[in-house]
Structures are given as C-alpha cells and as structure tokens.
Amino acid sequence: MKIDTSKAKQCFKLKSTSVGADISSINFFEDVMKSGKHPTLGKTIFFHETSCSTNNLVHLNARQACAIESAALLNPNWDVFVMFASPVGCVLNETTARPPIISALESYANINFRNINLWTYAANTPLEHWFLSDKLFFSEYLNSHVSDFLRYVSLYKFGGLYLDLDVIVQKTIENMNANYAGAESENFVAAGVINFEHDGIGHEIADMCVREFYENFRYNDWGFNGPGVITRTLKKICHVDEPLKMSPQKCLGFKVYAPNTFYAVPWPxxxxxxxxxxxxxxxxMTKNSIAIHVWNKHSSKRRLKVGTKAAYGLIAEKNCPKVYVSSGEYF
Structure with a gap:
C-alpha cells in the first residue's frame, strides 16, 4: 500500500496559511541557493534547524543561540550559516520586536540566517534522485533524519564545519587542519562536529558519506543515519573498526579526535x-576541549537558572555572553 507522505513534507514547504501570524508581515530569510552571499567554500560553519516551524516564524531557544554565538565569537574570520529547513523569518511591524537572543546573534557580522528548500538543495548531488523518491519522508524520526540529511549535503556542497545546535565552541577552529571529526566512545565517531575540505580527499569522503546515507538509509533507526554514516564510512577508508585507532596515517589524512576534544562528558x-x-x-574534564556537547536529546528538559554555578552556565557565560545575558531567567 502506498503511504501518503504529503503531511510529512508539508511542514518543510512554505504554507499558504499561517497559524498565529499574518504571513504577509513576515520578512522571510533568503533561500541559501538564491542569496547573493553563499557559504565560503571550506570556511563556513553550518548549523541546521529542522524542528519545522508551525507558524513560519524563527524559533531558536537560548541554548541553540549560544551554540551559534560561540562559533561566531571564537571564529570571526569564518562565515556562520544558520539554515532553517522550513521557511521562516521574523515579523516586522511597529509592535513586534525581534526576540532578544535573535538581536544578539544579528550583532555578529559573520552570522547569516538562511532558509533551505530541501528539493533544490538536494539538486545536483548524489542524493537528488533518492530524495525525490520521498524515502526520507517515511522516517519515524523525520526532524532528526532531515538534520542528518542536511549535514552531509552541506558538507558535500561547500565543505567546512558542521556543528550540532547543542555544541558550545570554547577554542577557535580557524587554524585546525581540515578533515576531522571526534570519537564519542570506543565504538562510534560522533556526527555533532564534522569538518571536510571542499575539494580533494575531504570532498571524496563527503561524497562517500552522502552515498552511504541514501544507500543504507533506515527510516526506523534514530542514529543509524547520523553518527552511523560517518562511522561506517571511516571504517571503510581507514580499514580499522575502532574509532580510537583511526589516525590520519590510516585514514588518508582524516583525523578522528579523542573523546575529550569534543565529547569530554559522555552522554550517560x-x-x-x-x-x-x-x-x-x-x-x-572539559578545560582542554575545543568544544563541548551537552546531549540535548537527554538534557533539553533540565532547567538552568541564569547565574547558577553549574559548568554549563559558566561555559555559556564565557563563550556566548550576549545570548546568555539575553536569555531571561533561565538558560
């Protein structure tokens, strides 16, 4: 029996009507593929928001905004592209102000907000025909799998660095050699921090990742299409099964950093x-980490009052200062 995927697809397309907002008053962000400013090849940090807005308005919470600010603050010479998988923008009228955290982000010259049309974004990539088959929209974890889809497509198209929206950057990545990720354990290379150069071996590995994604896509497995993709791809390249043994010498120059680099605090x-x-x-534990990952899938419901002397709050106060002071009573 043919499954109707229209409802799954609808939230990622511009709606003709909008709940809670007059669509005519929304200043939509530009489509990344139609914008006059494109991501700089190999020198762009990508964030993807795939929760799917119900009213076409931009929704970023303080913790997501903190991740974005930290990347922009610590890497002023790189572009930061925040890209939304469903068409969004801000309401512009005399009575509606931008949320404080959005204003905080807009104060950075290297932060760029863009929308993504999934259909045109997949065009001219190895994923184009697979995407048009609608298999992605059969997913039981659609928002997560759209995020997985986009991280590999963005890195294939432009190179650069992909970061999850629950990562806080603590040290600049501008001088790091391209082509790296981080192990989260002895079994998995994580997908929350991935860097590929836009050409050469980096692009070849990105190509392998997008092909691995669609050739072995599992609609009912949360992690198989994210960290599973980069882990399986590197196993093929490195001829090593253990991520902690994946060295540049074995992996055609690609480096897998030890867990303390990005994932010093493990998810449990x-x-x-x-x-x-x-x-x-x-x-x-985290003082020498380039970035920290706070495992939003598990931590999102834990409230943290601004000013609390917990590690997350102190790290945020230092690395995303504008967002932290704009977040209200709770961060």
Missing part, C-alpha cells in the same frame, strides 16, 4: 553540566 553523564556540586570536576 550529561547531568554533570547541570550539577553545582560537580562544577570543579566538570570544568576539569
């Missing part, structure tokens, strides 16, 4: 970021 211990009593332990 995510609550360390919020535990005041474990502040010193957590700061010590």
């Amino acid at each position: 211990k995510w609550d360390l970021f919020f535990d005041v009593d474990k502040l010193n332990q957590t700061i010590e």
